[in-house]
Amino acid sequence: MANFIHPDFALEGKTAKKLYHDYAEKLPIVDFHCHLSPKLVANNHKFESLGQIWLEGDHYKWRAMRTNGIDEKYCTGDVSFRDKFQKWAETVPYTIGNPLYHWTHLELARYFNIYEVLSPANAGKIYDQATEMLQQDEFSTQNILKTMNVEVVGTTDDPIDSLEYHKSLKGFSVKIRPTFRPDNLLKTENGQFFLDYIKKLESVSGKSIKTLHDLIEVVDQRHAFFDSMGCRASDHGLDRIYYTKNFRVESEKAFTRLLAGETLSDEETESYRTFIMYELCKMNHKRGWVQQFHLGAMRNNNTRMFQKLGADVGFDSIGNSQDAIKISRFLDLLDSEDKLTKTILYNLNPADNEMFVTMLGNFQDGRTPGKVQYGAGWWFLDQKTGMEKHLKDLSALGLLARFVGMVTDSRSFLSYPRHEYFRRILCNHLGNEVDKGMIPNDQELLKTVIQDISYNNSMKYFGF
Known part of the structure; x- marks a missing residue:
């Protein structure tokens, strides 16, 4: 019996096989979003x-x-x-x-x-x-990355992180780049957690935080530090995009209440979160970063297991459809002030695919190819059906050839075959379209599209 994993795994026709083996198989990996531990890499852990x-x-x-x-x-x-x-x-x-x-x-x-x-x-x-x-x-961790032909790793790091391990990895052949992940600034549901986090920000910055203006100054200081350490991207794991028209007026009062240990109303929460995300996006624009929005997860659904084990242990699921109006208003706010930087929107609910692809078309600037991106299928959509639908929807309503490609979004050093898995699915999709006569069998065109999606586009987009 032939091996289950064989050279032509997931490749259905001769064209798909040629595309993968000739153009995609040996390309380096750019894993611009993952959750690998920089400490384990720096210590060359086994x-x-x-x-x-x-x-x-x-x-x-x-x-x-x-x-x-x-x-x-x-x-x-x-x-x-x-x-x-x-x-x-x-x-x-x-x-x-x-x-x-x-x-x-x-x-x-x-x-x-x-x-x-x-x-x-x-x-x-x-x-x-x-x-x-x-x-x-x-x-060892470093040798695993080199063996798997990884060229860039984008870790996920809190603003309070010292980035000491990234600093020690400056001479490593694989680029280990930090990513600014300020989600804790928005976690206002638990008042004590929020106050403790503000104290950590004060400690790492050496500055007192008494007003919303103080908070933004401290966060901007940390943002600048990340930039000096080679950071070129932020990441925001949100249930949805926040937006309310009067956020500037209401956010200061909301922050004062948070510092007093009070619970915010839904309206106050929306104002505060809109303000924080608005200010963070302006920082991203100021420093020329890419900003990533991972949208749509419904987290910690099982109260009993959350109380027993905490977060991120497997009790999350796909959330409700996104509010297209709020996404539009928020992006339009940034665009109208010329503060919209390169942006990747990751969608977790497949019912929203077409809405997301058409939304990003509203805010392209005519200068930067693929400035606003439809991010790769992630989490529950990081599978064959999800990726195939992603490729079809992006092809039909956007520009597939400008797609910046796959990420592992993983904590495991054994996850790099996910890039191979994606490349096989990509080549199979294009190969089948060629075989059906829907795409010309132009090998130079196909080579360019496949190598751009698999490697070149992300390198250019992030400036690696």
Whole structure:
């Protein structure tokens, strides 16, 4: 029987195979948005076992295991990684049709040269083989990045971060760039959390924050520091875009109430968040950064498990459709003041695909190709069906050839085959369109489009 992961995996026709192998396969990876730990890279960390590198912090796998009836102790508990891996192996056969099935076997093949289909029967052997390999120097974090042909990594960093590990990585051959992620400025639901965060900002900046003006000055100081450290992008993980017309008038009062430990009304919250995002976007424009908006996640749905385990452990889902009017008003506000920088909108609800693609067409400037981008399918849409719909919708309503391409959006050093997965799906999509006569079989044109989407566009867009 042929290997499940083979050279032409996910490539359906001769044209798709040629496009991938000739034009996409060997290109470097630009992973401009992920959640890798810069500390682990700086320390050139080596993982103790396959269970540790593969299962620790992976809420994708945890969700699947819970759905398969696996006890929580094998997900977030303190049982051994070997035992956790065995339970993951028991779950894998049930992930048929889920991207986890493809990712699992691509990662075994690309990192460990293991082409067996993972099952409970061979889990122990695979675990031991991969764990032994992980002890070798070639599996340190820095060597993993180099082996996987990664050229740029964009980490995700809070404004209070010292960026000490980025500084120590200045001479590393892979560019490790920080990304400014100021989401904690908007987390006003928990009053004590918010006040504690303001104190952290005061500590790291050496300045007192008594007014909204003080807050913006401190955040701008941190923004400038990130810029000096090579940061070229911000990222904002929002449930939605905020906008209210009178935000300038109401936001100061709202901030005063927050500092007093008071709870804001919905209207006050909208004003404050609109103001903060408006000021952050002006900073992004001032320093020529790319700003990314990850929109639409409904987080921490399970109160019982949130209280027990905290956030980011796999109890999130797709939220309601986005408010197109507020997206339009907010982007129009920035554009009307000539303060709209390069912008990537990531959408999590597939019902909004066409709205997002047509929205970004409203705010192109006629000077910067693809200035406002429709970001790659992320989180629940980071799978074959989601990516295919993304490519079709962007092709039909925008300019696919200007797309800046894929990101891992991952915390795992084993996630880089996701770029390969995307490139295969991209080449298969274009190859099928060629075979149907909907795109000319012009190899120079196809080569340019594929290599631009896979590599060139992001390098130019971010100025790497």
